[in-house]
Structure formats: C-alpha cells, structure tokens
Amino acid sequence: MNADLSNVDWREALHSLQGSLIYTVASQHISHAACPVPSAVIKAVEVEIGAALPRDVTITVDRS
Structure with a gap:
C-alpha cells in the first residue's frame, strides 16, 4: 500500500469517503x-x- 500512496496529493487524500x-x-x-x-x-x-x-485516535467497542 505504501508504494501506491507515496506521492498522494493531500486534496485527494481528504476527498469524500466514496x-x-x-x-x-x-x-x-x-x-x-x-x-x-x-x-x-x-x-x-x-x-x-x-x-x-x-x-491519538482510539476506537472503542463496548458490547454492553
């Protein structure tokens, strides 16, 4: 993945999720x-x- 993303324009990186x-x-x-x-x-x-x-970003899953 690193090779495919080594020269990404930040505008492309922050484009809509889709x-x-x-x-x-x-x-x-x-x-x-x-x-x-x-x-x-x-x-x-x-x-x-x-x-x-x-x-830091944290993803927490609470099963309660």
Missing part, C-alpha cells in the same frame, strides 16, 4: 472492511498538512 484515493488503494490490499488503517493514514495526512492536531 472517492477517497486512500480507501480505493486500501481496498486493493486489505480484505477486512473494518480495518482502521485507511482511517489512520488519513489522520496522518491531516496532521502533516496542519489540518488536525497530532493526537
């Missing part, structure tokens, strides 16, 4: 639909361009 280059490329490499990696890549791009703070 047209996201990151999710398109991820779908070619990751078979698990709930994989958090594409979301993490988008978060990293946001931090890199100054659109988000470099804060």
